[in-house]
Amino acid sequence: MAGRLASSRPTRSSTTSRSSTTDSAVTHGRYVHAEHPEPQVVEVLRRLDLADRIDPFTRCLRCNGHLEDIAKAEIEHRLAPLTRLHYNDFRHCRECDRLYWRGSHQQRLADQVATIRAELGMAAGPIDTASAGTAAG
Template sequence: MPTLHLRFYEELNDFLRPEQRKTEFLHTLNRNASVKDVIESLGVPHTEVELILVNGVSVDFSYAVQDNDRISIYPQFESLDISPLLRLRDKPLRQPRFVVDSNLGRLARYLRLLGFDCLYRNDYRDVEVAEIANRQRRIVLTRDRLLLRRKIITHGYFVRASLPREQVKVILRRFDLYRAVKPFSRCMRCNSVLVDVNKKQVLERLEPLTREHYRDFKRCDRCGQVYWRGSHYDRAQLLLKELIESEPD
């Protein structure tokens, strides 16, 4: 039976048993397996992995492991250019777009507030999330490890934080999204892009005080929701400042 020498790095250790974390350990197989099979059998979703080195050489998920292989598994690198080494994904996602599972509704709203294309419904089934991610080339955000193990999902992230604001900060750092933020550009309700509208076009939908005190409006052409810089705008600005100022130096 083949025996492997495995070492997982950084946040990938979150998925391992305590005795396997931040150290090299032996893993014995009772069948032929790909390196992807090995990684996921230990509880680590393949979507969390960015680089696999076997005996110092980069391989893809289909590599058939051999006896005495020394395997190093790395998560996404945020500051080091390793593009010449990568073998896992032929098609990087140039524009980050997300699909969020049914347990992360507040996270979805915050991402939309920041201007990110983020699909969400509170009745999404796992199979729907996976199919949307595959068909539309979206990044899956979830707290369900089993969802990320679906083969058709190529890009995903297991959201470790439990508080929505902390979740957003982690996503911004993880995918380096700070320069892509476009606040108040998407509908919080349905995710569509907002467009400027003349006040006369939405006048009949406004309360008397809103008609009197506000001049600039945006509207979602899909669901018809109207937005303006009311009292909620100041609260949203404070929230945005908190989230965006979490950018690391």
């Protein structure tokens, strides 16, 4: 049943493999020409006219739910000792309750978004870095 259900739904795919775009299970496919991740993102955003919809660090990586601020006191019992010690600002997913905070790689992620925006010819927009980074839950 799961196979029938899955095959009855439209499947969308972006790929760097030409054979994947001809797979009969894929109903909407795009071949991505760029070979590296940042140029791939730029290519897809341009091709699908999505550049104005860039809203980084506002969605859950697990379920795509919306993130919202949450007080440390509400989730302190869920934090690892070093996270509890070093971080104070947290967000969580309204749908699956996964936690996010500014991890050590936050600046690198923000820089990648800035590079993508620049490549698209966009002004540097606000980046919600409170949720850029580490997740738990």
